[in-house]
Amino acid sequence: MSKTKFEQPLDASTFLRIRKWYLLALAAIALTIIVAQILIQVHLNAQLDDSRVINVAGRQRAYSQKLVKEALLLNQPGSDKRKILTELKKTIATWQISHEALQFGNDSMGIQKETHQDILALFKKITPHHSGMITAAQQVIAAEEKLALSPSATTQKNIQTLLDNERTFLRLMDVIVNEYDNRSKTQLENLKFKEYLLLIFSLLILFLEILFIFKPLSLQIKNTISRLMKNQLESDATTDKIQQLYQENEKSLKELQELNFVIDNAALFASAKNDGSVVFISKKFQELLGCSDEDLSKPLSELLTTNEGQQQYLKEVLKSNRKTIRSEEINVETRKGESIWLDMSIIPLHQSSKKQNVLILCSDITERKQNQEKVEQLIKQNFEDKILQKKVQASQIVEGQEEERKRIAKDIHDGIGQMLTALKFNIESINLDNKDKTAEKIAYLKTLCSDLIKGVRTATFNLTPPELKDHGIIPALHKMTSELAxxxxxxxxxxxxxxKFIRFDSLAETNIYRVAQEAVNNAIKYAEANYILLSIKYTDNILSIVIDDDGKGFDETILDKMPKNNSEGGMGLFYMRERISYINGRLFINSIPGEGTRVTLNYKTIAPEKDVHLVS
Incomplete structure (x- = not known):
C-alpha cells in the first residue's frame, strides 16, 4: 500500500497537534478562572463573618453605654422605674450573649468561634471589666426591685463601679474592633495579591496561545486557501468541459426522470404510438377500464371510454404534437358501464426509435368528485336552510310587531277610549241649572282629563323614542326608566x-331596547313590583343589561310550558327570545316566588371596530 493512502488532507496531523495545545491552554485559563472564583467566594464568606463580628463588637460598645445610661436613669426623679428595669434586663442579657458569642461562637448569630490568639488575649483582659459591670448592674436591679425610696449607698457604689469599668471596657473594645478591621484588611491584601498572580498567569497563557497556536494556525489557513484557489481555477476549466457533456445528456436524463416518476408513483398508466395504438397498459388500468387482452389491439382512445364523442376528443389529443405535459380531468364510460373520473396527464416522449411517443398517467378521482358534489349540495342546502331560518325569524318578528300593535290598540281602546267615552258622557250630562252637581262633574272631568293625558303619554312612550335613534341605547333606556317612574x-x-356613551348597530339597539322595555313593563304590570333597577355595563366587547325587581316572582319551571305568543304580555317571552336571538344575543331569566325576578340580556359584538362607536 502506498504512503499517500495514509496521508490526511489539509495537514491533519498538524491540526490535531494544534488542537491538543489549544485545548490545554483553554483548560489552564478555565482552571485559573475557577481558582479565582473559589478564592473570591471564600474571601466573601470570610468578609461576611468579619462584618458580623465587627457589627456585634461595635454594638457591645453601644450596649455598655446604654447599660450605664439606664442605671443612671433609675436615680432620676419621676422616671418610670419599672420600664427602665425591663429595658436594663434586656440590655444585660443581650450584652452578655454577644460577649460570649464573640469568644466562643454562636450559630444563631452566624458567628464562629474565635481562634486568633491576640484577640482572645484582649478578651481575657476585658472580661473582668465586663463581669464587674454585669454584677454591678444586677445588684442595682435587685436593690431597685426592693422598692427602695431613695438610692442607697450600695446602689451609688454599684453605679460608680459601672462608670469606672465602662472607660476601660470601651478602650479595650476599640482595640478589639481595630484588630478585627486589621485582620480583614490583611485578608483582602492577600486576596488581591493572589488575584494579580492569577491574572498574570492567564495573560501569559494567552500570549503563548497567540505565539504558538494562533499564529501558526493563521499561516496554515492562508497556505490552504492559496492551494484551494489554485485548485478552483483548475476545477473551473474542467467544469467547462463537463458542462458541454452535461447539456447533451440533460434532455435524456429528464426523460428518464419522467419515466421513473411514472413507474414509482403511478398504478394507472399506458403508452401509445403516434397513431394511437397501444404499446403498453398496466394491469390495474386494464381492470379499471374493463378491457380484456383481445381489446388491446384497438386504439387507446377506444379503450379509455365507450363514448364516441370522448373517443374523438382523446384521439385528437393523442395525435397532437406537444412538447409539454398536458393535464386535465375527464369523465369516461368504461366497458363495465360505469362512469368514472380520471385525472389524466399526457406526457410526450421523444425517442429515436419512434416506437413510443405518448405516455398516459391517470389517477382515479371518482370518489373525490362524488364527495365534492356532496359538499356542494350540503353547502347549497345549508344556504337554503339559513335563508329559510331568516324568513322564519322575519315572519316571527313581524308577527311580534302585529301583536305589539294589537296590544297598543287594546291599551288605547280599553284605556284612552273608555276615558274619552266617559268624558263625552259626563260633558253631555252637565246641567248648568244645578250648580252643585255641575261643580262636582267639572272636578271629575279634570281628574279624567289628567288620567287621559297620562294614558296618552304612556301609549306614545311605548312607541320608538327619539332618543334611541338620535343618541343610542343608553340615553334611551335612561329616558324610559325616568318616564315610567x-x-x-x-x-x-x-x-x-x-x-363612555357608545353606539351599536341600529338593528341591535332597536331589539335590545324592545326586550329591555318589555322586561320593565312586565315587572310593572304582572310582577307588581315597587322597586325596579336597570343596570347596564360594557366590558370585553359584551353589552350586559340586568333588570332586577322585588315583585312576586314565579316558578321558573313554567317557562318551558308557556305558549309562544301571549298577547296579554306584549311580545311575551317567546318574542323577547326571538328578538335577542335575531342579533345573536342571549337572554337569561331567574326568578324566585315571593323574592323577585332578574332578567339578564347579553349582546356580544363580533367586530367591535364596526359595531361599536364611541360618542364624545
Whole structure:
C-alpha cells in the first residue's frame, strides 16, 4: 500500500497537534478562572463573618453605654422605674450573649468561634471589666426591685463601679474592633495579591496561545486557501468541459426522470404510438377500464371510454404534437358501464426509435368528485336552510310587531277610549241649572282629563323614542326608566356602569331596547313590583343589561310550558327570545316566588371596530 493512502488532507496531523495545545491552554485559563472564583467566594464568606463580628463588637460598645445610661436613669426623679428595669434586663442579657458569642461562637448569630490568639488575649483582659459591670448592674436591679425610696449607698457604689469599668471596657473594645478591621484588611491584601498572580498567569497563557497556536494556525489557513484557489481555477476549466457533456445528456436524463416518476408513483398508466395504438397498459388500468387482452389491439382512445364523442376528443389529443405535459380531468364510460373520473396527464416522449411517443398517467378521482358534489349540495342546502331560518325569524318578528300593535290598540281602546267615552258622557250630562252637581262633574272631568293625558303619554312612550335613534341605547333606556317612574309612581332606577356613551348597530339597539322595555313593563304590570333597577355595563366587547325587581316572582319551571305568543304580555317571552336571538344575543331569566325576578340580556359584538362607536 502506498504512503499517500495514509496521508490526511489539509495537514491533519498538524491540526490535531494544534488542537491538543489549544485545548490545554483553554483548560489552564478555565482552571485559573475557577481558582479565582473559589478564592473570591471564600474571601466573601470570610468578609461576611468579619462584618458580623465587627457589627456585634461595635454594638457591645453601644450596649455598655446604654447599660450605664439606664442605671443612671433609675436615680432620676419621676422616671418610670419599672420600664427602665425591663429595658436594663434586656440590655444585660443581650450584652452578655454577644460577649460570649464573640469568644466562643454562636450559630444563631452566624458567628464562629474565635481562634486568633491576640484577640482572645484582649478578651481575657476585658472580661473582668465586663463581669464587674454585669454584677454591678444586677445588684442595682435587685436593690431597685426592693422598692427602695431613695438610692442607697450600695446602689451609688454599684453605679460608680459601672462608670469606672465602662472607660476601660470601651478602650479595650476599640482595640478589639481595630484588630478585627486589621485582620480583614490583611485578608483582602492577600486576596488581591493572589488575584494579580492569577491574572498574570492567564495573560501569559494567552500570549503563548497567540505565539504558538494562533499564529501558526493563521499561516496554515492562508497556505490552504492559496492551494484551494489554485485548485478552483483548475476545477473551473474542467467544469467547462463537463458542462458541454452535461447539456447533451440533460434532455435524456429528464426523460428518464419522467419515466421513473411514472413507474414509482403511478398504478394507472399506458403508452401509445403516434397513431394511437397501444404499446403498453398496466394491469390495474386494464381492470379499471374493463378491457380484456383481445381489446388491446384497438386504439387507446377506444379503450379509455365507450363514448364516441370522448373517443374523438382523446384521439385528437393523442395525435397532437406537444412538447409539454398536458393535464386535465375527464369523465369516461368504461366497458363495465360505469362512469368514472380520471385525472389524466399526457406526457410526450421523444425517442429515436419512434416506437413510443405518448405516455398516459391517470389517477382515479371518482370518489373525490362524488364527495365534492356532496359538499356542494350540503353547502347549497345549508344556504337554503339559513335563508329559510331568516324568513322564519322575519315572519316571527313581524308577527311580534302585529301583536305589539294589537296590544297598543287594546291599551288605547280599553284605556284612552273608555276615558274619552266617559268624558263625552259626563260633558253631555252637565246641567248648568244645578250648580252643585255641575261643580262636582267639572272636578271629575279634570281628574279624567289628567288620567287621559297620562294614558296618552304612556301609549306614545311605548312607541320608538327619539332618543334611541338620535343618541343610542343608553340615553334611551335612561329616558324610559325616568318616564315610567313618573307615569307609574314606582321606584324605577337606572344604573349606567359604562365609562363612555357608545353606539351599536341600529338593528341591535332597536331589539335590545324592545326586550329591555318589555322586561320593565312586565315587572310593572304582572310582577307588581315597587322597586325596579336597570343596570347596564360594557366590558370585553359584551353589552350586559340586568333588570332586577322585588315583585312576586314565579316558578321558573313554567317557562318551558308557556305558549309562544301571549298577547296579554306584549311580545311575551317567546318574542323577547326571538328578538335577542335575531342579533345573536342571549337572554337569561331567574326568578324566585315571593323574592323577585332578574332578567339578564347579553349582546356580544363580533367586530367591535364596526359595531361599536364611541360618542364624545
Amino acid at each position: 313618573k307615569l307609574t309612581g314606582k321606584n324605577i332606577l337606572f344604573d349606567n356602569q359604562t365609562e
